[in-house]
Amino acid sequence: MAIVLPHSIHIKLVSEFDDIILGVVQDSSDPPCPGRAGFTPSARAKIRALISQEIEEKKICFPTADKLKFHVRISIRRYMDLVAGHNNESRKVLANSAASNLRCEDLLMGQFYCKDPVIDTETQFKNSAASDLRCEDLLMGQFYCKDPVIDTETQAEINCDPEKKTTPTECVVAEGITCIPQNSNTLYTFNGTEVGFYKEAPCRWTNGYKFETALLLSVFLGMFGVDRFYLGYPAIGLLKFSTLGFFFLGQLIDILLIALQVVKPSDGSEYIMNYFGVGLIHIQANNDTYIKPDESWNMS
Numbered sequence: 060m061a062i063v064l065p066h067s068i069h070i071k072l073v074s075e076f077d078d079i080i081l082g083v084v085q086d087s088s089d090p091p092c093p094g095r096a097g098f099t100p101s102a103r104a105k106i107r108a109l110i111s112q113e114i115e116e117k118k119i120c121f122p123t124a125d126k127l128k129f130h131v132r133i134s135i136r137r138y139m140d141l142v143a144g145h146n147n148e149s150r151k152v153l154a155n156s157a158a159s160n161l162r163c164e165d166l167l168m169g170q171f172y173c174k175d176p177v178i179d180t181e182t183q184f185k186n187s188a189a190s191d192l193r194c195e196d197l198l199m200g201q202f203y204c205k206d207p208v209i210d211t212e213t214q215a216e217i218n219c220d221p222e223k224k225t226t227p228t229e230c231v232v233a234e235g236i237t238c239i240p241q242n243s244n245t246l247y248t249f250n251g252t253e254v255g256f257y258k259e260a261p262c263r264w265t266n267g268y269k270f271e272t273a274l275l276l277s278v279f280l281g282m283f284g285v286d287r288f289y290l291g292y293p294a295i296g297l298l299k300f301s302t303l304g305f306f307f308l309g310q311l312i313d314i315l316l317i318a319l320q321v322v323k324p325s326d327g328s329e330y331i332m333n334y335f336g337v338g339l340i341h342i343q344a345n346n347d348t349y350i351k352p353d354e355s356w357n358m359s
Contacts, residue, residue, distance in 0.1 A: 109134035194230075194238040194255035204230040204258050213331045214338075216262035221327070225259040232256075263329040263338075270320070270330035277317050281310035286317065291325030 110131060163171070194202070207216040207226050216226045232238065234251030241256035249255060268290065277286035284299030304310030316322040320330065320339045332338050344350075 106131075106134050109137050192238045194232055194236075194240050195258075197232065197236065197238060197255075200233070201236055202230050202232045202255060204228050204260070207260050207262060211334075213265045214334060214336070215265045215329065215331070216260075219262035219264040221264045221266075223259070224262060224264055226262040227257040228260045229254045230256050230258050264327075265331050266324065266326055266328035268324040268328060268330055270332055270336060273330070274314075274317050277310070277314045281313050282307060286313060290322065 205228055207228050208218075209215070210217050219226045231252065232249040232255035234249065236255075237246055237248045238255065239245065240247055273286055273290055276289050280286065282299065282304035284296030284304070287293070287296035287299060299305060299309055299313075302309070304313075313322065323330065330338075
């Protein structure tokens, strides 16, 4: 026994059929289907009949909007299979009355593909932008930066900026790359051994304060505040001198703080470490720090 569709659903199938088809096409992850202009009146009538048949076969009297779209999608696929005979090429574009004036730029996604931009294999960048490409804007792999030069006496980087705590390092441009070098306005093609620009790298700035000296002064003369005078803290040094290192408790605390390199010179510099010295790097977390989840955190 055939099931009579409710009047509201029949209106959707007839008067708002194109809107339903367009919504299905936009939401679908299947291969693209023709849109509003892709079906002739006779084709729309056949698909409406397939939709009615689909709903009657499933015995759904009051389908929801999602179920209605699902059955519309099924009916479109059935109609395309009947017309195209499972031919992928003919499935992409169905014959319709508007095909004669269809422009290529109006094709749907899946009915065309765009090639990648043409890259010059010698210069490794787009020729259209080569006229104003600066060496500092090169991509990774088109250059490499050398390690900072280390001072053998201080075990710190040479030419370290005391404010920025960075030092310029030489960056060599790869062979065949053409770009504008730093502090220049003319294009130059590099041979793979020439410096194209300088990049700032983090460094340790030292100003003559030695770690061993500060630690020894704190151990043997810390009760008189000599370690604090040496590091540039005269007020704390005077207090320690007046109270015998806060009755030796402050001396013990300073020994631990200096040994752990928490207390450093007052000018913001780093300790001079010998070649076999132990330098500590304090790792701090911020908003950009990623904490790797641990299996033990899973409470389920």
